[in-house]
Amino acid sequence: MASTRSGGGKQGFASMDRAKQRDIASKGGQSVPAEKRSFAQDPALAAEAGRKGGQSVQAESRSFSRNRELAAQAGRKGGQATQGNREQTAASRRSVTDKPAE
Numbered sequence: 001m002a003s004t005r006s007g008g009g010k011q012g013f014a015s016m017d018r019a020k021q022r023d024i025a026s027k028g029g030q031s032v033p034a035e036k037r038s039f040a041q042d043p044a045l046a047a048e049a050g051r052k053g054g055q056s057v058q059a060e061s062r063s064f065s066r067n068r069e070l071a072a073q074a075g076r077k078g079g080q081a082t083q084g085n086r087e088q089t090a091a092s093r094r095s096v097t098d099k100p101a102e
Helices: 018-030 043-055 068-097
Strands: none
Touching: none
């Protein structure tokens, strides 16, 4: 049975200080040795996997391959969202570092 929480306080990972969060998060990227990261070591294997994934979608459902303008619009929208996320993250970092020490 799922329980609900009230109060809105931070728990678990969210309650840890940022340095500890970063330390834990970095371990995820280190969990697989570089020589076992097959796509990083073999671009041809990565390309083949991408083709295979694309082929698994029915041709009539591949809207980007049939409509170049739709693909271009999606790319622009993604670029704008990414830029907005960068600006928001930078502003957030500035606000954290600009606070006076307590």
